[in-house]
Amino acid sequence: MPYPRANPRSMDPRPTAVGFIRTELSAHHAPRHAREIQRHACDSGYRYLYTVRPPADDPNPLTYVRVLATELAAGIIIAFDLGHVDNQPHLLCDLGYRLETVCPHTVWAPTVPAGIAGGVPA
DSSP states (O other): OOOTTOOTTOSOOSOEEEEEOOHHHHGGGHHHHHHHHHHHHHHTTOEEEEEEOOOTTOSOHHHHHHHHHHHTTOOEEEESSGGGGTTOTHHHHTTTOEEEETTTTEEEOOSSOHHHHOSOOO
16 A cells, blocks of 8 residues: 655665554554654654554554555664564564664664564665
């Protein structure tokens, strides 16, 4: 599903990031979480493309964000906290994405060597 407002093939040399919010977890805090994710991306010098919000009834929201991050050529996924990735950062990091959380401000590392992980380069 293309996103006409985002141009993932831009000549902008900055790393590309998407945000990730599960509204069933953020609930009424979702707008604030989205703003904090965007602020984190801006402060980190990333080119922020999009805030991914999987449908609440999606059986696998992590696959949903991975598909969109790949389509948008984003190597960085920013979540508000680890709960949004089911407290399992390796589910994104081991596929080559750079996962960052806003609360706490952390960059999560892959659990397997980069040559084995595959996926999207960060």
